[in-house]
Amino acid sequence: MPIDRREFLAATLATGAALAAAPSPAADREERVRTKDDLPTPALLVDLDKFEANLKKMAEHCQRAGRAWRPHAKTHKCPEIARRQVAAGAKGVCVATVPEAEAMVAAGIPGVLLTSPIVERGKIARMAALAGKGDVMLSVGHARQVELLAQAAEAARTVVSVLVDIDVGDRRTGVLPGEPAVELARLIGRSKHLKLVGLQAYAGHASHVVGFEARDKASRLALAKAIETRDLVTKAGIETAILSGGSTGTYNIDSTIAGVTELQSGSFIFMDADYRRIGGESGAVYLDFQPALTVLATVVSATHPGRAVVDAGIKALATDVASKPELIGRPGLEYTLAGDEFGVLAAIEGAAVPALGDRVEMIVPHCDPTVNLYDRIYAVRGPRVEATWAISARRESEKL
Numbered sequence: 001m002p003i004d005r006r007e008f009l010a011a012t013l014a015t016g017a018a019l020a021a022a023p024s025p026a027a028d029r030e031e032r033v034r035t036k037d038d039l040p041t042p043a044l045l046v047d048l049d050k051f052e053a054n055l056k057k058m059a060e061h062c063q064r065a066g067r068a069w070r071p072h073a074k075t076h077k078c079p080e081i082a083r084r085q086v087a088a089g090a091k092g093v094c095v096a097t098v099p100e101a102e103a104m105v106a107a108g109i110p111g112v113l114l115t116s117p118i119v120e121r122g123k124i125a126r127m128a129a130l131a132g133k134g135d136v137m138l139s140v141g142h143a144r145q146v147e148l149l150a151q152a153a154e155a156a157r158t159v160v161s162v163l164v165d166i167d168v169g170d171r172r173t174g175v176l177p178g179e180p181a182v183e184l185a186r187l188i189g190r191s192k193h194l195k196l197v198g199l200q201a202y203a204g205h206a207s208h209v210v211g212f213e214a215r216d217k218a219s220r221l222a223l224a225k226a227i228e229t230r231d232l233v234t235k236a237g238i239e240t241a242i243l244s245g246g247s248t249g250t251y252n253i254d255s256t257i258a259g260v261t262e263l264q265s266g267s268f269i270f271m272d273a274d275y276r277r278i279g280g281e282s283g284a285v286y287l288d289f290q291p292a293l294t295v296l297a298t299v300v301s302a303t304h305p306g307r308a309v310v311d312a313g314i315k316a317l318a319t320d321v322a323s324k325p326e327l328i329g330r331p332g333l334e335y336t337l338a339g340d341e342f343g344v345l346a347a348i349e350g351a352a353v354p355a356l357g358d359r360v361e362m363i364v365p366h367c368d369p370t371v372n373l374y375d376r377i378y379a380v381r382g383p384r385v386e387a388t389w390a391i392s393a394r395r396e397s398e399k400l
């Protein structure tokens, strides 16, 4: 039957209104995704109960110890998590890259400290511009870096706050402790566009030392160099308010060292298999923080007896460390990487093997680089997906 003009117009308007009211395809997908079973795999999950317990534990520890904390956001690259850390009492976050710094400032996070050195003019100009907009600091470890940053700060008509990065044994970044660090502090003091606010002493070589006593020794030895340097800097008439350092493995060691003003620990918020193996004060497994970060995978092939193949390989799990993914609630299964897209779960001594289509959840071997493989993290409580958080600070290339 032919449709008359009035009916046609009414139908068109109704369709338009329905379209305008309809959620976007992305919003629609979020709306329908309610439980872990609905998620496409591989998926990155954070268990909110464990995450919140880790957050509370670090907040209470720092409060008791009378230290500030500026957790490292390289672990999560997620402004939503940074917001929760600041709400729990952190004075800001550390970042490892310029895009991380930009993402955190854009999200209104205060006290953003770039802990890695930068020497490219473009990146230095971006940090100087950011310092004009937000509460930002940079760690510097070389005279050339100081010179370039002072020039960029002058061009941006701003004053940039800096920390002297000291190499306390990591042999990675920073100036040597003692006189070379004092000299760098003096150089910073001579620039009208830089303001020295403190020292950074990250002892990465101590963070994963196995056994609490050995770790305690390694961290104290490293941080003693920072304290000595701080004393020399003070003797030279230069005041520094901040001495920033520490890791997840050494948080309860470094926070007892007089002079350390704040902790940079990052991984504690998620934990990973590589941190669990270092042992704690009370035993062979490091249980101070709970493993909150997991990768959810699906069994996509079960051709051979005693083996199941999951859809999580090197593109879903960072496997740069010797520790393997730990299967949750499936004893006797061992994960082995089987290429870009796959992992094999092998049954030891007759353990039950999951069937085709089954889901498995794994504690990740190394949290920071695993997060860096994903665009979003699903925040779950039990089986329910409560939120989806964007890992928005990982997009380095978009900022070029």
Ligand SMILES: Cc1ncc(COP(=O)(O)O)c(C=O)c1O
Residues within 6 Å of the ligand: 072, 075, 094, 115, 202, 204, 207, 246, 247, 248, 249, 264, 265, 266, 267, 268
């Ligand atoms: C400079 C700096 N500070 C702090 C951290 C945090 O260490 P963790 O994740 O072991 O707590 C890192 C991690 O690599 C780091 O590079």
